Amino acid sequence: MESNPQLMKCACQFCHSQIQFEHGQSGQSVYCPHCNAATTLAVIQEVHVQVAPPPRLRMTVRLASGYDLNVREIRLYDAASVAKLNDIRSDAAKLMGGVSTGLIPIGSLEYAVEAGLAIGLLEGLLSDSAAKTGLNRLREALQYESWLRRDGKFCAIEDIKHIADPTPSRWSKTYQRIDKNETVSSALIHLGDEFVCIRTDDGLIRHIRWSSVDCFTVDTTS
16 A cells, blocks of 8 residues: 655745645745745754753852851742732831830831730730721731742742842842733742741751841852
């Protein structure tokens, strides 16, 4: 039984319509069955170009204790969500008017409030309705921050813009997210507190107080 010839396709050089032909006809001039113009049958060869991957970066952090950490990734957070958290904190601070109970400085929204127990104690100490509303907003801020910390994304050092800058607020990575069923461009940034969440070369996740960092370097790995 005679086997079927191998059929190929190419585009007409004039109307760009697809023309089907046998492999042995490659290079021949024919009249396009669509526009009747003379065109050459050609098999387009796919060229695969190997592109060298970008160099991988590594951050080496030296703590004030002299201990070195080799950082592979840093956890960053959605910029819009960070802005929302800051708005809730600011709203709470305004409503509470910088009230201080002696337990914690409410107006400054220090992390001591995160204990949760302190909020319960404050509810009985505050009599002003606005301050109580502010306390509810503060509770909302803590809950939202807890969610945001879990929602953070670990980003490779080489993907973070301005990673060599010693100020974490300058670090960012652009990415795509879904908002109301639409894909929009956004950015991942540092949360804005004094800690930086990292993943080291050995896979461990650590939270380091940035003020305890003596120095750091960013270089390429082999």
